[in-house]
Amino acid sequence: MDAEIAELAEVRPDLVRLAECLCLAAGVERAFLRRARIRFLPRTTAGLEAELWFSPLVESAGDQMLLLDPTVSEVLRRRLTGGPREHAAAVREFTADAHREAPPVVRWFEDLLWAGLLPTADGHERVKEGLARMLLAVTADEDEAADDLGRWALHYLPRLPAGVLRHDDAWRIQVASSERLGLDPPRDPFSRPDAIASGARALVQRDVVIGVSARSGGLVLSSPAALDAVAISASGGHTVRLDVTGALEPPPRMAPVRVELRADQSVLLPLTVVQRLTRSGRPEWSLAQPRRALEVAAGGQASASDPAGPHVAVLLADGTIVFHDHEGEAVAAVPAPSDGAPRHSLTLSPHGTTLAWVEDGAVHQCEMVPEPGPVQVLRGEGGVVDVRFRPDSRDELVWGTLSQGVLVLRGKHSLAEPVYLADDGVRAVWPFFGVRPALLDELDRLWLCRTSGEHQLLAESVASVSGSQDGRWLVAAQRDGTVLAWPRGRSGRHTLLGRAPWEPTDLAVDAAGTHVAAVGGDGRLVVWDLTETSPQPLVVRVDFAADRIFADPSGGWTVAGSGGPAGLRTEDGRRYLVSPDHEPDLRPEDVPAWILGCVLAEVETSVLWGDRAAAPSEVMKDLSETGARCVLAGPLVPPPLADPAGPDAGGRDGGVAFDGLDRLDGSAPLIEAAKRHGVRFVVDLDLTGDEFGRMGAVARARIYDGVRRWLDRGADGVRITGGAAIGRRFLRDLRHLLQGYDDRVLIENRPWELYADAHDAPVTAGGLSDASHVANLPLSPDTTLALALRIRSGTLGSDHSDAYAARLAQAEQALEAARRGAQWGHTLPEQLLLPEHQALAAAVLLSLPGCPTLPLGLLGEPRTAALLRLRQAHLALSKGTLQLHHFGGPEVLAVLRTHGSETILCLANSAQQRRTVSLPSSFPAGAVRLLDLLDGREVEHDGPVPLDLSVGGLDVRWLMVTPLRSDLGPRG
Incomplete structure (x- = not known):
């Protein structure tokens, strides 16, 4: 651009000189342009003004004002300051005098422009002071004028010299202005730490209420909070940023995912979950990822002879297949097909080392362990409807093709091709490895296939079908939940196992062929014993919506689904855990x-x-x-x-x-x-x-x-x-x-x-x-009085018969006996007059079941408001059971709230001084992590040794209890 301006100056020197006299102004009004021409080029005519107005030096021109092109302005300022110093000073003085009555943001911009041009002794400090004043102005709380100032700043700041823009406050002004206006910040031309941008956003952020709902498909975030959502408080403005992680036990391998939620917006964050369970239903490991999965396949078992397994493959919505090792880590991926062809029938070999799927009417196979190999394509006439690995072979594939109503079973290493009629289409074929396969047609009818003659109808209205890998059992579930089993060689006679509480979405028979498990899209896994005549089902609970199940070679189950508990972390460090409510x-x-x-x-x-x-x-x-x-x-x-x-x-x-x-x-x-x-x-x-x-x-x-x-x-x-x-x-x-x-x-x-x-x-x-x-x-006023007396005397945790905890337990028992579903309406004791006593009483009431009734003024206090947010964000605090403990002597009340898999320990200290609470080695059982919900601190508690926790005077601590290892025993 310097060369272009120099060339123009040779041809039209007056035009460039006039532009130089305007380059220190934020904007050039018509009157300013005329006064500048007369002041600095008195021998020229008004035609020069018109020539400049329509010249390529101008970025935009309206009826009353023009703006010089930013790049051109930078070159003009260099030319101006490279000439006589007296002339540059005169242009600056003229500009300042002409804009003496201009808006403050215009004068601020022109002051910074001049201070950043000439390397004077005080220029650097003047730039710093000017930027600091502007930053303070655009971060004013709840000030509409600050919004307007932010718009001006975003327009003018990029036009300042690079020497000014290098200051961190220049970047903070742009980030803060963008944050309060709900805009994405401009590109930073300099390499600065991310902490500068996050700190600038924090200057204009406030507490924003957003809604979080843990649904079967994942998390639904809403701003403002939907009526049926859990309301949590997060720092933000027009945009709220949250880091989301899965929160299953044992801890999953899911990195935090940044979610940006704008005002008047709802966002669904899908969560795909895979969890391996023992026979008794105890989780061994978990996998959670923030993406929607179309299919999941599991296979393999870790052992001395086969250390590679187990493995999990996940087919994502875009067609990518992600391969996970036995610790849940993503170790390889098969890219999505370039032509967008859909994939289905994802399956893993019994050893968990080979992957197969159906794509574009053909079988695709890929060796994944010890490292991903090339993809083999196996074709046959007709479209492939199903593909499976033989249970007795590491990579032996069998698949079925359908062409003109004829189903042909093919094998990778076998020349035998059994042929069956399939006039009504095929949804699934099971098993390939028995004497005869079963066929589920598109009319939801299950048939036992025959090579000649008519097929035998086994059941109608079938939702899902499965069987044992050795072909000894065929099982099916009907849409009304009825689960049927057919042993091999019984000529189609079935055994009624029972009825599931929902339409099963998937079935599996364990490796020993003795148990059948079904899932139906909620947090339950129903298991029947095939060896019993009238089996009573075992119900195992998981913390997510399970819709796929696989038999694990070790005898347990691998369950896949979506949703589940999730942890949320706000930009200012607050943490929440939101769990789906699976409790009846x-x-x-x-x-x-x-x-x-x-x-x-x-x-x-x-x-x-x-x-x-x-x-x-x-x-x-x-x-x-x-x-x-x-x-x-x-x-x-x-x-x-x-x-x-x-x-x-x-x-x-x-x-x-x-x-x-x-x-x-x-x-x-x-x-x-x-x-x-x-x-x-x-x-x-x-x-x-x-x-x-x-x-x-x-x-x-x-x-x-x-x-x-x-x-x-x-x-x-x-x-x-x-x-x-x-x-x-x-x-x-x-x-x-x-x-x-x-x-x-x-x-x-x-x-x-x-x-x-x-x-x-x-x-x-x-x-x-x-x-x-x-x-x-009648019990409640007496209990309220006891709360006041115990807080005033500093004996809230006393275990005497007249202590508050004892009266509270009596009140809870009386209400439960009187009517199921009724709640106590706890009120703040009138006998408490000191603000610190009232705040402690409010904290205690918020940790109890029922409906605390508190004055609006007290709820507006920051500490009480923080506790209120936590209560609404955690089901254990609003719906959980109540247990009272005496850990900290007569001063500290300990309340344990539990709902489903969520447990929260609430400690309230009625003493004026800090007190230490000693958790015994037996509480809670096993090794756990205690997360302080108020300040985010974590501490681990291993069972063999007691744990000391301190609670400030007239203060509370709310601690979430989560297991460190999967040694909590069976669940469900």
């Missing part, structure tokens, strides 16, 4: 799923409806950002009865406004905003007034009518506060009303003294829990 749902049908373990955020009416209340959308946005998923609005009194002339024609009595009706009338925008931000809306009805204490007919009708009107406006339920005279029958009527709406809940907040009116018998604890979904029953 034992709650009654009338208990909405969303209320299980839900945390209720108490919000006073003045915050929602007061004179200073913010806009509904802002209120619910702020509430959802705390992690709360249900707002408890109140207290409110039931509105007056509706006028028959209209649904809400009443509302005034003697000119006095009823608080309940005013709130009811103004509730629609609030409830709509709550739904938009994924927040449930529950109304707290205060029945402590005199008329509700007497509970006459009018009071009853007013409550019933008020609840109906709130539900009609979209409320997700009601909490009854007070109302000592309300009896069991009326509560059941309220619950019956709620059942007429979808997923509505009834919550009770009742006093200790319960009275009966003239129509109801006295209310008992069991009676109350029989009506409500969440209850504060």
Whole structure:
């Protein structure tokens, strides 16, 4: 470009000189152009301005402004500074004076431009100071002006000299601006550590709530969080970045995968899982990878004579075949076909060393061990429908071809070609190695093949077929789950093994020919004993959706599928583990799923409806950002009865406004905003007034009518506060009303003294829990008082009979006996006045089963909000069982929560000083890793020695317990 400009300067010197006088400006307005021509080239005419406006020196020109080409500007600035210093200084002074009233970003750009041109003593410092000011401006929190500034910075910064752009702050400004605007940063022309970019993003990132759902196919990530998703907190802006890993036991060989989730986007991250199980169902090793697999094949067994096995081959969606060794490591790959031909019928030799598949109507075979060899193509007339290895040979292949309704079985080293009729197509053939093969046609009928005469029909509506490798057994599963077995030589007479709980997707017979296993796309493996007359199936549980199964030569099983638990790590280091919920749902049908373990955020009416209340959308946005998923609005009194002339024609009595009706009338925008931000809306009805204490007919009708009107406006339920005279029958009527709406809940907040009116018998604890979904029953206030006393005295973990843990255990037992599916509505003790005591009590309640009810202000505290996020992200904390332990003396309460394969240990220290908790060698069983969910620290605990853990004063630690080795014993 220097040569082109020099050549132009010889032909049109005035044009280039005028451009030099403009090259220190961010943009050239018409008035600026004219003043510059008159100032520096007074002998020229206005035609020179027009010539420049349309010259190749200009990048873009509008009605009022032009921009010089960035590359041209750089050459012009070199020419300017290479000439007389006085002239360059005059151009700078002219530019600064002309743009004295320009926007700050324009003056900032021109100051940096000038400071970076001339090597003065203070030039370097001026550049650093200018970039630091700009970085501070574009990283301002929640400032719309910073967004606009970021747009300007992304436009102007690349136009600065290279000497300025070499500063790390110049790159930070571009990265931070891109992050807050949801854009990809521009290319960095200099080689800088990745930590600079991640640090710049952190300057503008905030806590963003995203949803994570562990589905059968993998992880679904949503922003904002979907209503049915687990809500977790991650650092980000318009884009959230997460590192995802598989989290099976034993640990899989899956490297972290970076996922970028943008606002208003949902992403499915597929997870393919392969796990080898012993006979008893204990995992021996696992393999997880973040890609969707079309087929999986397993084979081989590690032994002294055959150390190469076992191996696994995975056919990916793009046609690539990845080969994994006995430790789950990917050791080789067969590239996808260049012509895009589909592959199917993936199979491995019994020794796990040779791979075969069907592609383009032919059999392809490839030796994989000790190293990948060339691919052999074996063809036969007709299309290949199935291919298998002989069980008694390392690489002996047999395949079937179908042509014009004739099935021909061929062998790689055999000239024999048995021929069978197959008029209705072929889905599968099994086995090739018995006396006669079985054929599954495209009408889902299973036939025993004959070379002459008609085939024998064995079963209809068949979903999957398999058999023993030696041909002694043929097994099949029908679509209704029925599993049948045919022994060789029994002329088609079958044995009924039993019925699976689903339509089986795959079957396998073990190496000894004594057991049949079936999978059906969920977390269960069902095994029948072929040697028993009426076998009772054994159910083995796995932590993913299993849909393929293979018999392992050692007698165990290799199971393949998708999904499973996954670990997530945010950019700022927070870690979560999300597990699919494979536990059976034992709650009654009338208990909405969303209320299980839900945390209720108490919000006073003045915050929602007061004179200073913010806009509904802002209120619910702020509430959802705390992690709360249900707002408890109140207290409110039931509105007056509706006028028959209209649904809400009443509302005034003697000119006095009823608080309940005013709130009811103004509730629609609030409830709509709550739904938009994924927040449930529950109304707290205060029945402590005199008329509700007497509970006459009018009071009853007013409550019933008020609840109906709130539900009609979209409320997700009601909490009854007070109302000592309300009896069991009326509560059941309220619950019956709620059942007429979808997923509505009834919550009770009742006093200790319960009275009966003239129509109801006295209310008992069991009676109350029989009506409500969440209850504060007579045991609960006593338990709440015990929590306050133990925190204030520093004896939360005392094992005396009147300790908090003992009262909590009694309360849990009483509630379980009263009604399955009901939960405690734990409330913050009123006796705790110090903020540190309240925070500790909130942490304890968040570690317990049930529905903690906490003030919104407390949920907004950073420490409590972090615990709330963890509770929502881990099923063990919201649905898990409760065990109480005494590890740390009288000061520390230890709570163990377990759900499925997830276990979390919660420690709460009520002492003012740090305390040490000593985990005995027997807890937990086996060698485990303890991951601190709050700070990410890890510690390993081996069974033979105790483990000491420290907990800060008036603080908590939540630790996830995961096994280090597969020595936990059988599962399922």
